Amino acid sequence: MSFKNHKLQLVLRILLLAVSIYALSWVGFNPDYRSTFIGLAIFILLQIALLIRLYDRTNKLFLRFLNSIKYDDFTEQFYTSGEGKTLRELSLRLNEVMDKFREVRAEKEAHMQYFEVIVQHIGIGIITLKPDGTILLLNNAAKKLLKVGQLRHVQELQAVSPQLALGLQQLENGEKVLVPVRQGAEQANLSVHVIELSVLGDRIRLASLQNIQSELEEKEMEAWHNLIKVLTHEIMNSVTPIASLSASAYEEVSSYTDTAAEEVTLLREELADIGQCLHTINRRSDGLIYFVNDFRNLTTISVPQLTHFNVTELLQEIKMLLRGQLTAKHVALQLEVPPDSLILSADRAMTEQVLINLVKNAMEAVQDQPEGKVLVRAYHDERSRISIEVTDNGHGMTPEAMAKIFIPFFTTKKSGSGIGLSLSRQIMRLHKGTISVQSELEKGTTFVLRF
Template sequence: MRFNNYRLQLLLRLAVLAGTIYLLSRIGLNPDYRGTFIGLLAFALLQVYLFIQYHERTNKQFLRFLNSIRYDDFTELFHVTGEGKVQKELALRLNEVMNKFREVRAEKEAHLHYFEVIVQHIGIGIITYKADGTILMLNNAAKKLLQIGHAQNIKELARVSPVLALGLQEMEHGEKQLVQVRQVGEQANLSVHVIELALLGDTVKLASIQNIQRELEEKEMEAWQNLIKVLTHEIMNSVTPIASLSSSAGEEINSFIDTPAEEITLLKEELEDIGQCLQTISRRSDGLIRFVNDFRNLTTISVPHMTLFNVGELLQETKLLLREQFAAQHASLKIDIPSGPLLLSADRSMISQVLINLVKNALEATQEETDRRVTLRAYLDDRSRISIEVSDKGQGMTEEAMAKIFIPFFTTKKSGSGIGLSLSRQIMRLHKGTVLVQSELGKGTTFTLRF
């Protein structure tokens, strides 16, 4: 028989046990009641055992509860029926605590997933790794910057940049480092910042990686533009009066030379020499002024006027414009375009200017080659970005030349101002694009416009 009150059941069990003990004491060790004595003794022992089991049910519940917490198993439920109000209240409270644990764990898992999504979609490369180099996390931005699919240890980054792999292992908390990386013709300057974190008693390093190449290029170009503005201003201020005065003095001397006066005739030869000198000064001053005006183009690029046009048509137009020049030099210009339209939103005249400059450079690069062929190619890259390549089979360039090729005034040609590629880069930057160079000595050069 079961009762709905824990205390009543406890009292009844004690009463039955007490009665059994009383009977045992009354019977004693009388040989006539030996069987009864043994039966009562066994019954008493059974009552003690059942009493202990009944009393320890609460301890077992607590033990199940603690084991659930220990092993993170919050699916346990506590059911108590027919045990009375106190036991029912205990089971209810234990179930409430288990539900609270489940809610807290679900909330933590949701927050963890939330932050993982943020870290994976943030534009800054994030790498977390242990002291032995084991990578704990490598987000999508870091994979994109380093152009790797997966890595388990920092040492594996050596194939991208040995300097980067070594730096990540040796950098201390709060240190920053600038690492140069060149991948598929593109120069990148990576800013690496490392901090140390304590995670469950273990030291973990967190490295943030940013490509600041574009910012460096903009600052570099801004510095060059400021320098050019100062130089051209000073040069023009100095040369313009000299050109004007030399021209005026030359005209004055020529007018004197044409005078039939006898005293002028005696100095005619000397005046002619002076006149020629002044004319030379004037011509060179005018040439220097034109030279300075050309460099001013680096600081006076207008805002692009965006229109939608077919890239294939632009490439055909470029070939038509340069047809006679290529024919005169016994060279060929090959066009490689997709069968369908490749539409680009850009300033057509600016992009045409860039293409003409690159194609002419490629033509000059093949002057000493027997196979004077330049290729113009338009396509969509693996990220669906419109790209235009200008390739030649010339002598190519060294790594040092490729690093300086876009610096104003730098040129690898015997005759050239060194502003064409700088202008091209500025125009591409105004279009939110890039111009890349990939070259190898003896095999040729490829310039890529990527929008």
């Protein structure tokens, strides 16, 4: 028998059960009504089972609801058609709760995707890891800085920088450190800042990585510029009057010795010696003034006048320009350029100046080699930037020399002012580009220009 009202079913089943129990008690254990007794007992048990089943419907409804929450399965829907108004209302409310859960989860996932996109596109490298070194998150900026793919453990960074791998695990909360990282020909200084968070009771270490190499170079160049300005100003203030006075004194002594009488020959000879000394002072003062003016070039570079020009044509012109020097020093210069044209937007004169300086340095580096070779190669790098390499097969440089090679006045050559590479780096910075060096002893040196 089926009824559409849940309460009516419950009431009728209880009444029927009561009547059946009363009938069973009235029949009793009379042998004459044994079959009736057994039939009533079975009927009562059946009524109890149906009553329990009716009661379990509500329990099963709640159990399905709780399991859906437990296993995050919010696709469950509850239908109780034909079970009465109360169960229909209960099913309706449970479905509303499930809809709310689905809405909250969708909103949560949308926020997670939103923040994940922000983290992946932010310019600062982000690494999150557990205290045991397991990496939870490595954003795109960190991958580009470290030139790695997806990592699972911080120890995998040992190949990039052992100091970085150690610092990510051992830095105290809120501590910052500067980590030098060298990748091929490029030198980078990473500012690493580590903080600790507690997420649902678990400790998480969050590290931010930022390449401040350009900022360090800019501050370094600014400091050198200020120093050069002060030095050249003081030297010029001191040397210029000396040069002027020595020149005037030399002219006066020369005029006197030319017109002096024969009887003052000894005095004339002494004055000639004095004049020669004054002339030497004047000549060396002029040389020092020229030397100081040369250093002033570091602080007076004009703004680049950008034009579009063919890199291959520029390299061929430089080879033609240096052909005589290359022949005299028995150095072979080889150009390696792609078949398609490389059009560079830069100041042509400045770029030519930098390349000539690098090629001349390479020529001097290989002049003691039995077969001196210089290779100039132009190409697009992995970021589609135009890059030019100048490679020699000279004796190479020590790591200490590479660290100082771009410092003004520092030079590894027997003769040289030490401003050529510093000037080249400043020119590249004005072009928003970089110049880097890679060298090994007895294996040669490579300078790389990236525009």
